Structure formats: C-alpha cells, structure tokens
Amino acid sequence: MRNRLLVVPVIALTIVISACSSTSEGTRSPAPQPESPMPSASATASAEPTDGPAADGEQFTDEILTDLCVEKTRSYYSADVEFFPAEARIEARKVDPPWLVIVPSRTLGAESASVCTIGGTVSAPIFEANAAQTPPTDQEIQDAIDGVEHYTG
Template identity: 35%
Template sequence: MRSPLAKLGAAGALALILLGGAAGCAATPDASTPVPTSTPTNPAPSPSATEPAPSPSPEPAETSSAEFGEFTGAELAQICIDATLSAFPADVSFAPETTRVERREVPPEWLVLVPAQTAGLEAQAQCTIGGSPPAPELGMSSASLEPLPEEQVQNLIRGENEGGDR
C-alpha cells in the first residue's frame, strides 16, 4: 500500500502530464492547422463591395414603393431620360441606377440628375420634376456633356439660376 505522500507525488506527476498534454493539444492545432488567411487576402464580396457606394443623397430603389413623394427613384430617372433623350447624341448611354435625386426648396419638388456617357464623355440629364407619376410636371430639362458642378446643383435645389447659368 502506498503512503499518502506517494499518492500525492503520483497525483502531482499525473497533473503535470495532463497539463503538459493539454498545453500540447492547445498548441498543436495552431501549429498544424494554420489560421485561415483567405479572408483577409481574398475577401468574399461584402454588401458594400457589390452595391453602389453610399452617396449623400437618396438613390432610386429597385422596389415599387415610393421614396420621393409619390415617385420612385426609377420613375424620376425615366421621366428625366425621356425628357432629355433627344437633346443627346445618338450614342448616349444612361446610368439610371446611379441617379441623384434631391428635394428642392421650390416647386417642382425634385431635382433629378441622371449620369450618362456619350462620345466617351461623362454627360448628365438634368430635370426638375413635380406632380405625380400619372401626371408628372416637368420644370426644367437639360442635357449636358458634363456633370453640373456641386455649386450649381445647390443653386438648383434652392431654385436659383435655373436658366443654366453656371
């Protein structure tokens, strides 16, 4: 029969073996199974990588719910495209998914800026629109071979320089 001291020594040795084994087990997966590095070096597309970058103003939605009074962004963009199409060269290509819509301080209520491209130039359809989807009221419609400077956009929001003065 073993003495209590021998039992304690055996228990201590067993504890050291178990702790050493546990420490070895904890270290082994890290050593043999590297931490996945594919996420930082090859990130999966995140919602921000697949969606347009946020802009300071609302963008048209792909849904049928109205976001701009009674209008959807897509409706406002299409009204502006239809109103300005004939003023652009035949090769014009619009980007309605990146339309900028701003609430104006004066009627018509909405300033609509639809990016476009023609002859390799950045262009823009610009409209002021009010009313309702069945009866839109077009205030201004303009085709430009360059986007408006932000200062002019702000003027249009306030109802200033609507004659095209920059």
C-alpha cells in the same frame, strides 16, 4: 428646337452636376424639413416611394423619376448615348417642382448628364426644366435645390 437651345444654356447656368458617385445605388435626400437648412443625400433603394403628395394615389419612386428624366432628354443626345440610371441622384428641392433628378450619361465619348426638375404626378408629370449637359458642380446642385437662379430674363 429653339426652345431646346434656350433651355440647355439656362439649365447649364443653373445646375452643374458633381462628379458621378461610384456607388451603384442612386441617392436621394429626404424631403426638406423646415428646421433643416440643407437636405443631406443618403443612399436608398430605387424602388422606394419618394416623400411628397401624389394626387393620383401613386408616388414617385427614384426609378420613376429617373426613367421620366431619361425619356424627356433622350432626344437631346446623339444615338450612341448610354445612361447610368443606377448612379442617378435624386434631390428634394426647397421650391417647386419638388424633385431634382440627375442621371449620368456618356455620349460621343464624353461624360454628360440628364438634369430635370420634376413635379406634378406620376400620371401627369410636370417638367420645369430639363437638359442634357456636362456634369454640374456641387454648388450648382445646391443652388438648384435651393431654387437659386443664375440668369436674368
């Protein structure tokens, strides 16, 4: 419980989710390219594999990343939580772990979001950070993509 209480403020300072997209498909930016300073988001079908290596032969898909983040954070919410996986935002990060996953949700009548950074493999995912929080801003999302930390410790 103490770890969860420490993780939420750290993530809240690091990542703030922008207003949820009104589209029904999730978005994912392509894998960062060395010549491109910032990845851009583009709508994709959630069953497409994500770019990046997978040691176990399987690749993360938007659906798998979204499901992993929801399951990792479900216990952080009250029992009335409703997730919106079709509106999930998946971003390739410039640092490890390579995926930022933001899943909009609603709990206790308030907008919220599950936020996770995921690496590893499909069969053995690694979560560097995970939280249930208020939706982050575009700048906080960009900072999370870039690996910028807003805390000391």
